[in-house]
Amino acid sequence: QVQLQESGPGLVKPSETLSLTCAVSGGSLSNYYWTWIRQPPGKGLEWIGYIYYSGNTNYNPSLKSRVTISVDTSRNLFSLNLSSVTPADTAVYFCARVPMLRGAFSSFDFWGQGALVTVSS
Amino acid sequence: DIQMTQSPSSVSASVGDRVTITCRASQVINSWLAWYQQKPGKAPKLLIYAASSLQSGVPSRFGGSGSGTDFTLTISSLQPEDFATYYCQQANSFPWTFGQGTTVEIK
Numbered sequence: 001q002v003q004l005q006e007s008g009p010g011l012v013k014p015s016e017t018l019s020l021t022c023a024v025s026g027g028s029l030s031n032y033y034w035t036w037i038r039q040p041p042g043k044g045l046e047w048i049g050y051i052y053y054s055g056n057t058n059y060n061p062s063l064k065s066r067v068t069i070s071v072d073t074s075r076n077l078f079s080l081n082l083s084s085v086t087p088a089d090t091a092v093y094f095c096a097r098v099p100m101l102r103g104a105f106s107s108f109d110f111w112g113q114g115a116l117v118t119v120s121s
Numbered sequence: 122d123i124q125m126t127q128s129p130s131s132v133s134a135s136v137g138d139r140v141t142i143t144c145r146a147s148q149v150i151n152s153w154l155a156w157y158q159q160k161p162g163k164a165p166k167l168l169i170y171a172a173s174s175l176q177s178g179v180p181s182r183f184g185g186s187g188s189g190t191d192f193t194l195t196i197s198s199l200q201p202e203d204f205a206t207y208y209c210q211q212a213n214s215f216p217w218t219f220g221q222g223t224t225v226e227i228k
Contacts, residue, residue, distance in 0.1 A: 045165065045208060045219040060216040094164055105212045106171055107155035111164035 002027040004095050004112035011118050012089075018082040018117055022095030029053040029073050033098035035108060036069060036080045038091040046091075050098055051078055085119045092116050123148050123211050127220035133228040140196040142223045144209035149189050153213035156185055156194045159222075160205045168207075169194065199225070 008020035022034070035050040049059035051069040059067045063082070071078040082089060093115050096108035124147040134140050144154065152172040157165035167176045169185035172192055182197045196203055204227055209220040 044221050045210070047217040047219070058215060062216070096164075099170075101171055104153065105217075106153065107167055107176075107210070107212060108157075108165070109167050109170075109176065111166070114164050 002097060002110045004097070004110060006093060006095055006112045006115035008115060008117070010116060011120065012085055013121050014086055014119055015084055018080070018085050018089060018093075018119070020080045020093055020095075020115055020117070021077055022079070022112055023075075023077045024097075025076070029071060029076055029078070033100070033105070034071070034078045035096050035098050037094045037096060037108070039094070039114075040088075040091045048080065048082075048093075087119045090117065090119045122216055123150060123214055123218050125209055125211055125218050125220040127207075127209055127223045129223060130221065131224040131226060133226045134199050135228045136199055136201055138199045138228075140199055140203075140225060142194045142207055142209075142225075144187075144192045144194070144220050146190045146192075146211055146213075148214070150211045150213035152188045153211060154185075154187070154192050155210045155212065156183075157208045157210065158203075158205045159208065165208060196225075 003025045005023045012018045030053050033050045036048040039045050051057045051071050066083045068081040095112045097110040099109050126145045154172045156169040159165040168179050168183050173185045184195045186193050206222045206224045208222050
């Protein structure tokens, strides 16, 4: 059973960079896409972006100028950097796996438990 | 971006009731729709993918249907553990987007 675990600072100051890591266990990063999703407190879900194990990325245009997702296959983890954060970036950040179905993206099948990141001075 | 609109926003139901949640996409998304269940303080859990395929381990009382722009999640006989918030999500076009959620509450 694949398991994902987010880690990183729970408090980030405005204008700084939010950095989170997602460690994957019980399976390899290979041949899968991996993604980040966030959820502000009491609100809905927003897709941030994905990375393929080879390093190919795709980001939500609403965040593209501030987001970088990277992968480290030797350590079986991938990471999220979100720069120039504001209080509006306060959210629970989830990492998840993206399975393919008939050559197309279909859903997010395994999720981490989520990491609350608060942006405040 | 494709807008996903769920209805109702909330529903009150009793154990044993049949519950139906609808999700409408602002553009055709073929069958690339997934449904998730989220309980407070937990990550979403995949229930249905490709509009009607039941994820492994999910009880058969959950069912999905639809294609194009209109989709439905049905819980055939509501159980105590089903009280939660449900989200639809389209995977047809970037950026991937979610519905605003439907909360199933105890009547």
